[in-house]
Amino acid sequence: MEAWIASSIIVFLASILQASTGFGFSIMATPFLLLVYEAHDAIQINIILSLLISSVMITKIWQEVDKVRLIRLIKGSIPGIPLGIAAFMYMDVQMLKIVISAVILVLTILLMLQFRLKQTKGKDFVAGGSAGMLTTSIGMPGPPLLLYFTGDGTKKAALRSTTLAFYVFIYTASLLMQIVSYGTSKEVWLSSMVSVPLVLAGIFLGQMAFKWINQKLFRIITFIILLFTGSYGLITSIF
DSSP states (O other), X not given: OHHHHHHHHHHHHHHHHHHHHSOOHHHHHHHHHHHHSOHHHHHXXXXXXXHHHHHHHHHHHGGGSOHHHHHHHHHHHXXXXXXXXXXXXXXXXXXXXXXXXXXXXXXXXXXXXXXXXXXXXXXXXXXXXHHHHHHHHHSOOHHHHHHHHHHTTOOXXXXXXHHHHHHHHHHHHHHHHHHHHTOOOHHXXXXXXXXXXXXHHXXXXXXXXXXXXXXXXXXXXXXXXXXXXXXXXXXXXXO
């Protein structure tokens, strides 16, 4: 019961974060869902709830989406999707978490030291491919997009809207691929449905919070989330 209450609180807070920044639900929720559910179920629950948030929000902010960049991200994600499915089915989850956590920490430190990335067409494809692979493998497309967009100075409105639009595509594709290749369970869908009211409440509060977050605070929140995710993933995977 304590674990379920804790996961419910995390889902609520992660929904607020996702709605206010355009990222963060999977980054924040997945590590805690893994403490409550079997790994594959936790990843599918995360994907379902993330898809719900993205679908609800994108209708209101579609006009802010960078359409050209979105298409590149989607095209880049296509080869990454089957690679992620292979990892989801066969790779050691713990080792995958260690590698991803270490990469997140290194790149976050570089960004905090004012490391910059110049946006290019090729880098858009690479970011999309990385996000596609991470979505189908661990349900977490946010880190590569967040690191790339933050590194090239993308404004918060464009970051939020473009990532959410990409999530609608990549979460839908990933969920279908996982169901076809691995299957699903009643617990996944029941747990997801129970969490819907908390998700909707989080979306409402997150949209209100977005109006009060300036660009500087937005970057600070970004760094805190990335540092927390990388550190937590590394510590829990090793120990």
